[in-house]
Amino acid sequence: MLHDDEPPRTLVPFWFDPLCPWAWITSRWLLEVEKVRPVRADWRIMSLAYLNLHQRQGEGLSTEYRALMESAWASVRVCAAAAEHAGHQILDPLYTAIGTRLHNQRRRNDPTVIPEALAATNLPAALASAATTTDYDQHIIASHHEAFDEVGLDVGTPVLRVAGTALFGPVLRQAPRGEAAGKLWDGLVLLAQTDGFYELKRSRGRDVKPVFD
Numbered sequence: 001m002l003h004d005d006e007p008p009r010t011l012v013p014f015w016f017d018p019l020c021p022w023a024w025i026t027s028r029w030l031l032e033v034e035k036v037r038p039v040r041a042d043w044r045i046m047s048l049a050y051l052n053l054h055q056r057q058g059e060g061l062s063t064e065y066r067a068l069m070e071s072a073w074a075s076v077r078v079c080a081a082a083a084e085h086a087g088h089q090i091l092d093p094l095y096t097a098i099g100t101r102l103h104n105q106r107r108r109n110d111p112t113v114i115p116e117a118l119a120a121t122n123l124p125a126a127l128a129s130a131a132t133t134t135d136y137d138q139h140i141i142a143s144h145h146e147a148f149d150e151v152g153l154d155v156g157t158p159v160l161r162v163a164g165t166a167l168f169g170p171v172l173r174q175a176p177r178g179e180a181a182g183k184l185w186d187g188l189v190l191l192a193q194t195d196g197f198y199e200l201k202r203s204r205g206r207d208v209k210p211v212f213d
Helices: 021-035 048-055 061-084 088-104 113-120 125-132 139-151 178-192
Strands: 010-016 037-043 159-162 165-166
Touching: 010 021, 010 139, 021 037, 021 088, 021 165, 021 178, 037 061, 037 088, 037 139, 048 061, 048 139, 061 088, 061 113, 061 125, 061 139, 061 159, 113 125, 139 159, 159 178, 165 178
Parallel strands: 010 037
Antiparallel strands: 010 159, 159 165
16 A cells, blocks of 8 residues: 655556557556556556548448447547636546446436536536537647557557556456456566567457456
């Protein structure tokens, strides 16, 4: 357990799209890491819609997934609008409010998710209108490029910067808790600091589903 007299925490940039269930699980793991290691998540936005529809030009996308990507703009645009209105720090509680409803409560097609999340974080209801505008897209794209210009286009979210290195993942089926979360963090730091480390991955089976606590 960390105490007040311990060293300052290291900021860990974490790029997320609220729609992604895998990023959500990894984000909950990082919050667990905060409890047992001297780190602090630095929440930043990226866009699966921009990645898949623009950077990858929709290559190989099914009609169903393309439609999902078109709708993916909504929540990340609201996050961008909220950050402009209330400051970068609002991304922490707002992501939690949106993600809890989308993933833990399994309300991905519920139009009340964003208004509820704004209310839960004491943000103006009018910010919900950002979901259907392009006013914040350049801000989203700039934040997106901070990660993907470094990590490349053959990955998705989450992206973390660990020990100065941007990495995709870790992709987790379920978030470890307590010291188990800390040990995973230690291993990730070791990999990131290893000169020449490039990639570690295995294929995801069809039966691998995310587990939300």
